[in-house]
Amino acid sequence: MKRVVVAIDGPAGAGKSTVARRLADKLGFLYLDTGAMYRAVALWALRANIDLNDMHRLEQLALSSDISFKDQGRRVFLNGEDVTEAIRQPRVSAAASQVSTIPGVRRALVQKQREMAEGVSVVMEGRDIGSVVFPAADVKVFLDAAPEIRAERRAKELQQRDGMANSEEVSSELRQRDERDRNRAEAPLVQAPDAVYIDSSKLSLDEVEEVLLRVVRERVSNGRELSR
Ligand code: DC
DSSP states (O other): OOOOEEEEEOOTTSSHHHHHHHHHHHHTOEEEEHHHHHHHHHHHHHHTTOOTTOHHHHHHHHHHOOEEEETTTTEEEETTEEOTTGGGSHHHHHHHHHHTTOHHHHHHHHHHHHHHTTTSOEEEEESSIIIIIOTTOSEEEEEEOOHHHHHHHHHHHHHHHHSOOOHHHHHHHHHHHHHHHHHOSSSOOOOOTTOEEEEOTTOOHHHHHHHHHHHHHHHHTTTSTTOO
């Protein structure tokens, strides 16, 4: 079977990570969470007290960071340390959105993303996968949901993990991040013209997965090679 690239882009809280991983598992593809890479660089910057506007130092940091994944993206490592939980803190989410506006940081991470996916079939999720990282991806999906639904999902996720979440705060944090991700000059969050748009607001996880599988099968193999 030829190598297949599935690009899943969309705003925070649209359900990308969960469905992208499930899709990758089903298809037997590698799963790559590119947001985790921006988060890892942001975590390092926060720990090292680097000014988040210092483009030069942040680019150096991104270039020298060793970011890897284990267990199909469930564990994230930065320079050998397991940072899976640390990168999910709200302050890291905000910092990741900030460092991701820096062109040099993006260049460094996009290069790593292409290398990690070299020669293997992959489901890659982020903001610019179908537009910048793999503009020739076999399948492009733009996964969206209404802002209030995304905020609700994110609050639930934080509640399950940390036992608390202020929904007002979550919703304002998400709004700020969205605005920055959509309006930055370099590789903003946009729907690629050839991407399939899916609104997950009223769909269950199973339903989103089903739609995605159908799109992949239609676009890649006419339902033959990929039907596992
Ligand atoms: O997907 P996420 O919420 O974990 O991503 C964290 C931040 O990283 C997000 O606010 C924007 C940035 N990001 C990006 O600019 N490009 C990507 N391909 C993935 C994430």
